Amino acid sequence: MYNTKAYSAVSATSPLASDTIERRDPTEHDVQIQILFCGICHSDVHSVRNEWSDFISTTYPIVPGHEIVGRVTQVGSAVTKYKPGDLTAIGCMVDSDGTCPHCRGGLEQFCPNMTQTYNSPDKHKTAPVTYGGYSDSIVVDERFVLRVPSNLDLAGVAPLLCAGITTYSPLRHWGVTEGKKVGVVGLGGLGHMGVKFAHAFGAHVVVFTTSPDKTEDALRLGADEVVVSRNSDEMQKHTGSFDFILDTVSAKHDINAYLNLLRLDGNITLVGAPEKPMDVAAFSLIMARRSLSGSMIGGITETQEMLDFCGEHNITADVEVVPIQKVNEAYDRLLKSDVKYRFVIDMASLKSE
Numbered sequence: 001m002y003n004t005k006a007y008s009a010v011s012a013t014s015p016l017a018s019d020t021i022e023r024r025d026p027t028e029h030d031v032q033i034q035i036l037f038c039g040i041c042h043s044d045v046h047s048v049r050n051e052w053s054d055f056i057s058t059t060y061p062i063v064p065g066h067e068i069v070g071r072v073t074q075v076g077s078a079v080t081k082y083k084p085g086d087l088t089a090i091g092c093m094v095d096s097d098g099t100c101p102h103c104r105g106g107l108e109q110f111c112p113n114m115t116q117t118y119n120s121p122d123k124h125k126t127a128p129v130t131y132g133g134y135s136d137s138i139v140v141d142e143r144f145v146l147r148v149p150s151n152l153d154l155a156g157v158a159p160l161l162c163a164g165i166t167t168y169s170p171l172r173h174w175g176v177t178e179g180k181k182v183g184v185v186g187l188g189g190l191g192h193m194g195v196k197f198a199h200a201f202g203a204h205v206v207v208f209t210t211s212p213d214k215t216e217d218a219l220r221l222g223a224d225e226v227v228v229s230r231n232s233d234e235m236q237k238h239t240g241s242f243d244f245i246l247d248t249v250s251a252k253h254d255i256n257a258y259l260n261l262l263r264l265d266g267n268i269t270l271v272g273a274p275e276k277p278m279d280v281a282a283f284s285l286i287m288a289r290r291s292l293s294g295s296m297i298g299g300i301t302e303t304q305e306m307l308d309f310c311g312e313h314n315i316t317a318d319v320e321v322v323p324i325q326k327v328n329e330a331y332d333r334l335l336k337s338d339v340k341y342r343f344v345i346d347m348a349s350l351k352s353e
Helices: 042-048 154-161 163-173 189-200 212-221 232-236 255-259 282-286 300-313 324-335 347-352
Strands: 002-008 017-023 030-040 068-075 087-090 093-095 137-141 181-185 204-209 225-228 242-247 262-270 291-294 319-323 342-346
Touching (some): 002 347, 017 137, 030 154, 030 324, 068 154, 093 137, 154 319, 154 342, 163 189, 163 242, 163 300, 181 189, 189 204, 212 225
Parallel strands (some): 181 204, 204 225
Antiparallel strands (some): 030 137, 030 342
16 A cells, blocks of 8 residues: 545535545556546536435545546556556546456446446445545556557547547447538537547538537537527528437537437437436437437447547647646636636646645
């Protein structure tokens, strides 16, 4: 066991503050990583404030962070994939049972015994729960460590471990390729990655936004068209024309308005998570054999595929880098959508604590 610096919250109403936590020494299959950058995900805010208590209750103290980029400092005796000095990344999970049908199919994210990077029971008993990336270092089984392409900006890589794979996976699953017409609803942390990937896949990309002032940025990111969703005439022009729509919006909105834009056998996939149930009109689905589905992150193999794709196409997230001392301010700004498009913590700032 060893001590490392971290930022944690001790209750749902407490700010994140400097702390010292224990990590396990690397076992034979473990990789120890010095954390260089860690993204701030909206789910970090929900977890710290215990806003998902009906789904998973927060155990305090909590150390958030599941968008981790770092450098290997030590490896266990049986580790074969990594060596000290390698650039690596950790996403939303750090373990699974490895034996269930989901794991065998490369879908570890759906494993019933999947261990999240933070706030999951720690099978190693180092702490009551796992601690995340708002810390100096982390120790993870090599099966859940990912390789980072050396040509990418490391701060921009961090959000790929959640926002990136969350949008990449459904685009791949539903066969987005050159010639497809793809819609992206919302231009935030998730949406801006969806635009970048859909564009890189060769699709014709249409961004739907409630904010006309986002048009220029959407086009810069790779959109071919921008539709202001409050304009019914603009929406009507696209009726029955989309192969696929990625819905990234977490606020209440009319899903039927987008279902009606799908062509025969078109699909809309939710990656945003509105707090309240949405009303779905049956005829919006029935009349064109349309489908509505959801998606979450991706398996380890697919996440590595995504990182390699980003390396080949020079894709990273648009980020604002902040020191750890401004993390609470970043949380407040995130809730106001005051960021383009993801906050990333420079973990070197933790050394001054």
